[in-house]
Amino acid sequence: MSETAVLRRTSSTFGLYLAFGCLGYLLTALGAILPELRAERGLPRAEAALYPSAFALGLVVVGLVGHRLAERLGRLALPAALAALAGGAGIIAAGGGRVGTGIGALVLGLGGAGLVQLVPAGLRALHGGDGAVPIGEANAVASTASVLSPLLIGAALAAGLGWRFAFAVPPLALAAILLLTRRAVVPVTPADVPPDAGSRAPRAFVSRWSDLVLAVGVEFCMVFWAADFLRSVKGLGSGAATTLSAAFVLGMAVGxxxxxxxxxxxxxxxxxxxxxxxxxxxxxxxxxxxPASAAVAGLLVTGLGVALLYPVILARALAAWPAQPVRAAARCALASGVAIGLAPLALGTLADLTTLRAAVFVAPALLLILLVRCGWRLRAHPAA
Structure with missing residues (x-):
């Protein structure tokens, strides 16, 4: 039976989709406010990139130990992750200087990592198969939500209202609804696999894990630096650059x-x-x-291409380690943490050393490495 024949979207499915939507909104919002944080505090790009790195640290922590936490918390795991995500957003919006923003980004990362770990695994448990279609749909919801954040933040900046309200209130409201209606749950999979079974990651999983690092690295180089690139390199104003940077996540949503x-x-x-x-x-x-007008179209096309990388590679990675689904999901969250922690920081540091126009080549370099890896895999295994 095909995956489409068995896919029946329930209230739990839509709850998982909307939880991922909260994450998508805040990830893009964090990139959209980086130029404002730099301007407010006079930060170099390398230091501003530490905020995404603090978020990524949360992903790394959950990637290493999250499978144990998820097993202990059971059905409370996803509500806890969603509450941490919302709490981190509130801390960032409340201010508190560099340290407070860093702590908020870390807490947001812990919550986001929990969602990255639990939502795809939950969708696979709900719908069976490798989960590529529901995982793709969940990422479509997240991408659609991520289109809204630069638009709302850009509109708030243009109106002279500042970025904080538009950054925090929409995801906080949605998270509160999901928690109060108890839609933020994942199915508890019976522990019918011995703890030692498949404890070592298969080679196929490791290969897909490496692909995931490359794909996520590209995605977040663009998410975190597109607004700054349009502002600093293409000469757009602050509000326009933030708003038009939504072209990338719009392309991702469509894809x-x-x-x-x-x-x-x-x-x-x-x-x-x-x-x-x-x-x-x-x-x-x-x-x-x-030039600027056509560059925005290029950003849209880049988003269209990058859109499919994460959900497709993630689905194949989870399918490559079926004996340990929770651990596989946690290790995939670790891949996201490694990518988000290293790639945008490398781009920001390189921009301080050279120019942002030169530094953005980090993104296509990662794409080309991924292209070579997949081309080699197809050449070696044409039926893959």
Whole structure:
């Protein structure tokens, strides 16, 4: 039976989708406010990039020990993660200087990591199969929500209202609704697998894990630095740069909305990743070389290409370690943490040493490495 035949979206499915939407909103919002934090506090780019790195540290912590916490908390695991995500956003919006913002980013990262770990695993448990379609749909919801944050923050800046209200209130309100209605739950999978079974990650999982680091690194280089690039390199004003940086996440939202039909039509995960990566590289070329108006279109095309990388690779990674689904999900959260902690920080540090125009080549370099890896895999295993 095909995955589409058994996919029945329930209230639990939609609750998981909306929880991922909170995460998508706040991740893009964190990138959208980086130029404002830099301007408020006179920070160099490398220091501003430490806030995403603090978020990534939360992902790393959960990636290492989150599977044990999830097993102990059971059905309370996802509500706890969602509460931490909302709490971190509140701490950032409340201010508190550099340290307070760093603590808020860390708490937000802990909550976000919990969602990254639990939501895909929960969708696989609910719907069976490798979960590519529901995971793609969850990421489509997250991407759609992520389009809103730069638009709302840009509008607030243009109106002279500041960024804090638009940053924190929408995800806090949605998180409160999900918690109060008890929609933030994941199914508890019976512990029918011995603790020692499949405790060592299969080679196929390790390979997909490496792909995941590359894909997430590209995504968050663009999420965290697109607004600054449009402002500093393309010459747009603060509000316009923040608002138009939504072109990237808009492209991602469109791409992920179409993920179901594309996954089914592609004839293989690696074929789809190769095609998506090529689109991302083409979009980046337009972004880098074109004037501001066309550069925004390039940003949109880059988002279209990058959109499918995370959900497709994540689904294949989880399917490669079926004996340990919770541990596999935690290790995938670790991959996200490593990528978010290193790639945007490397880009910001390189921008301080050279220029942002040169430093953004970190993103296409990661795409090209991913393209080579998947091309080699297809050459070695044509039926993959």
């Amino acid at each position: 992920r909305i179409a993920s179901g039909p594309l996954v089914r039509a592609a004839g293989g995960a690696d074929r789809l990743v190769v095609a998506a990566t090529a689109v991302g590289v083409a979009g980046f070329a337009v972004l880098w070389a074109a």
